[in-house]
Amino acid sequence: MKLEMKDAPGQLVAALKPVSLVGGNIVAVIHQHDPQHLSDTIDVQIVLELPEGKLETLVNLIRNEGVNILRIGEERLLVRHSVILIGHLMHTDLSDTVDRIDTTGFAEVAELHLVMPAIDQPSSAKITIKSTSDEAMGEALAILREVARQKKLMIIEPLEDHQ
């Protein structure tokens, strides 16, 4: 997401402080002169990654700091979901499994944690998927389920439904 605000003294620090409180991640801070404005004020754009459903809390926290938010940009890859896969992950081409999600354009594998046991034993992996919306997450999970079925992998999903 993008946050835009006036670059008044202290505003940037005040705006950034609550981000970590809600478990967010600052991706970039961009200073920008607005050619429309003759004044010296600068707009600042902050690009953030936020956990699902935390936007409103963050906006309130930032407003409480006295920061004026001009605009809240498009929400992208806000939904995060982890699933566990069990089976012969390497023998069934793990990178292909990841690609099937990454090539969708609306979801990507953000994290992969693989535990390899003794040879010939099934391995286990936790895969964290990021997507643009709940619907997109539902679609990404449907793809993963289908891949798991084809490759005879067991998929363990979280209880909250993304059917």
Add this chain to the structure above:
Amino acid sequence: MKIALIGFGSVGRGKSGIISAGGIDMRAVLDRKKATGMCGTPGISAWDVITTADYDLLIEVTPTDATTGEPALTYIREALAAGRHVVTSNKGPIAVAFHELSRLAAEKNVQLRYEATVCGAVPIMKALEHGLAGNEIIKISGVFNGTCNYILTRMADEGLTYQQALMEARELGYAEADPTYDVQGIDAAIKLVILANTVWGLSTTLDDVDITGIDSLTLAALELADGQECTIRLIGEIIPKKNILRISPRIMPKNHPLVVSGTLNAVMVDTDMAGEVTLIGKGAGSRETASAIISDVLFIRDYHVKRS
């Protein structure tokens, strides 16, 4: 009230002591017990008791056959047809033929009750039918198999492998010699079928349930879940509006109400007015199952026998 008791295994026996405490005529029970052929007079079979004895209510606690529902199905059908109330802990006949049996009961103006079939001592059926009456039931999810829950708890808490936890469960008598039925999720699936058919009036069978058991779960998977303050439990879910009828291991936050320990069962009901209601308790055991049966018997005595 005269009661015929068919099946004198762990559930049948667990009940007999408690029944007299409930103020019900125990003599008839003991008489029938003697007459079953297995406990006394040879030559008088369970069928003879059901068809010829003088009783008002049949307690049916014979072994479960998930495919045919027999022999219980025939016993229950016969008792209902003869105008007798029936209480059972047997999942078979309720999963296989609930609609047929409940129509028959209604025709004969008698009660068919089956509290013990789902979640043992937990009064989930009465909660759904009476406690939450008037609510739309949107979704039911829960832990419906104590054996699986025990195995998963031990894997998560003690770092046991699946095989080690299963062996321990066997030694403690929580798992059968052949644990297939439990660990592959079939037992839990039958309970979902019962809930789907009795709560929503659906006509589902075991084949309609999307079943994944816990038998290929790795310890590594539980450790991966643990890394994000989660654990794994075998969860049954029914969401009729989304066509979901599923048993599968799921990643759950450790503080989720359905994350219960050991052999406990838990069931969460999602409703329009009451919101979420969760019940937790013992899903098996001879006295625990007897508790559910006794409550059904007393319900019938209080609401259906006294009035007539």
